[in-house]
Amino acid sequence: MSAWFAQHLAALRDALRRLAAAPLNSLLSLVVIGVTLTLPTAGWLAIENLRQLTGDVEGTQQISLFLALEAGRRDVAEIEARLRQERVGRWRFVSREDALKRLQAAEGMAEIIASLPHNPLPDAFVVTPADTRPESLESLAESFSRWPKVAHVQLDSAWVKRFDALLRLGRLVVLLLGVLFAGALVTITFSTIRLQILAQAAEIEVARLIGATDAFIQRPLHYFGALQGTLGGLCAALLVSAGFLMLAPAVGELARLYGTSFALRGLAAGDVVILSATGGVLGWLGARISVLMHLRQLL
Amino acid sequence: MIVAEALTKRYPEGREALRNVSFTISAGEMVLLTGHSGAGKSTLFRLLAAIERPTAGSIVINGQNLTALSRKAVPYLRRKLGLIFQDRKLLFDRTVLDNVLLPLAIVGHPPKEALRRAQAALAKVGLPNREKTFPIALSGGEQQRLAIARAVVNRPAIILADEPTANLDAGSAREILEIFVAFQQVGVTVLIATHDPVSLPIVQARTLRLDKGEMSEPGSEQALATR
Structure with a gap:
């Protein structure tokens, strides 16, 4: 095992240790991140379902x-x-x-x-x-x-045009919501990492005095942010899926009344991966900014 | 080998902690750096550990000029030094073993090799059966030994110790000094800063004396002292 791999593994282990050290705080942070990611994700999924619905309903695009x-x-x-x-x-x-x-x-x-x-x-x-x-x-x-x-x-092009414009507006709103909530996620992680740095100030000082590089000190914090974001993304996927599962029977019944076989589409495995990865990247970004701003004050 | 030339350290508020201090410490030598509180021992310790930079003068450690060292190169220099701090700087939320493993993790030793080295270092300082203990459960002397184990686990060529026997009883202080002597005997350079050399057990070492930021005999080093 190379030294590089060993150090990354140790940093990941350290990040997991920090998450497990305060389970309630970690859980609350994950729920907050999960809810933050849930709103734009649910919005996006609703738009996708509407788009699919227009494709399914006989006569709308014929x-x-x-x-x-x-x-x-x-x-x-x-x-x-x-x-x-x-x-x-x-x-x-x-x-x-x-x-x-x-x-x-x-x-x-x-x-x-x-x-x-x-x-x-x-x-x-x-x-x-x-x-x-x-x-x-x-x-x-x-x-x-x-x-x-x-x-x-x-x-019936006027109807199709109106509906398309509505979908585009919906997509724009979801995009703006996404940007807004991405900013919120970065801020949440920024704040969490700041608290981590303050709590670990003694450890950081000791590590620095005995030869730790900036990368060595920053790495577990980056992992912590990315891990928190990824788990928050999974939490959001869980919330969205649960919500869609609850809505699916009612929407199916409504669709049947209109004579279509439309079924509500939930998150696919690929969507969950993208959502978690997005959470991870945003978490890492929040951690990175926090580390750059706060660690320098300590060293 | 440590070579300090015309070292001066002046703080922004104007206080001069060190003035024109020069000395040479040969490889494998044991040196006591003495002086009253406020004489500049800790400042010199911080300059040698590259925690601070001198206002003027130069420090060369094993051929490496500290004054020309970039910020990024400092950690790599510190890995070659065994630093023992007056307040020990132990991590109280980690076990004895984890404290000693930290410098090895920083260097990036494989886990098995790191464990072997950490256990050897703990055995060397007389703490072989305290691996799972937390530092808070150790006595003052044991904590100091743990600090030494952490300092030597990466096998440094130079040990810098700031007041390593402060607040220890005579028995513990003697044991700590014996550990330093053992390292010196295998070729490690040892510099011990102390405000109270009289209280130290008998040890053969050269003495450098600081007084109000100056070497008491400027330009020359004190004669070899056998105490």
Whole structure:
């Protein structure tokens, strides 16, 4: 085992010893950091779920192509070939007969339909584009409208645009919250490390007098900050997951009432790793700033 | 070897703790640095340990000029010195063994090797069975031995001890001095600062005397004294 590795291992052990030395204080710090990270994480997850919801709900991001009434089988086949060639996403054909049957099935429509001299509905294609960005949807709809025998293209772009703008606003709010709470986490760690330095002043002085370098003295404090941040991140992941677990049945029930199979997405393993790593980096940063500011006063 | 030339230490408020102090200590020599309280012994100790820097003059320890030493190089110099402080500076929340392991951890010895060395150092100062004890449970003499064990565990070529027998009874003081003599006999240079050389047990050592910040015979060292 190299001296470098041994010293880092010793510093990690020292940091763990310090955490364990005051379990209640450590626990409280972890909970505070956990709550600090919970708010932006929950916000981010809520936005992601909303984004996913809009993708799942039938019709919200679909384009309907209504063909001209005189369009025949050859025209339908040509449109199908174009859709296949352009690879725009998924699509399905709704024949005018099927459309009429559906309309007849609707309550109170049977008599009205029966009184009509002929089927007034056109053949249609319902396209679910692969690229659901509002600008892409608009460009696609415009392109469809230029195709032969396409009488009308319907895209609820205003709704999609509004929702997208809302999501972007949500993301911005979450980002600002994230920055704010990241600052809070750095401040919490800064303060904790300051107290650690004051409590360990005698030990730091002795170590310095018998040949400890700045790195040797700072290393356990850096580890302490990073460890506290990482554990705080795990605590946040636990809180967020618990909250989403509690919300999931109610959201699922609501989704069923709207005829969708939407399920609330919680934190994935990768998200937990990112959250803990973020906490660790922010904790290390707080420790680093505190060490630079306070250790120099002691030495 | 320690060579001090024309050392002067003046504090910002104007007080001059040392004035034009020069001396040479050869390798393997034992030297007593004597003088009344306030004579400048502790200041000289701090200059030799690179805790403070002289206002003027130079100190060369084993060829290394302390006055030209960068801040980053200071810890590496201190690792070559065995420093024993008047207030011992033990860590009371750590066991005896952990106190002695600290300098080894600083240098980065592998755990097994560090443990072996720490146990050997504790055996050398007569504390072989107190590893798990906390310093608070030790007597004054034992605490001083622990301080010595910590100072020598990295096998320094020079030991600097500031009032190592202060507040100890005659028996304990003699035992501490015997430990220093044992180290000197294997070639370690030992400098002991004391305000009361008369109370020290008989030891063969050269004496340097400080008086109000000056060597009592400026420019020369006191003759070898057998006490």
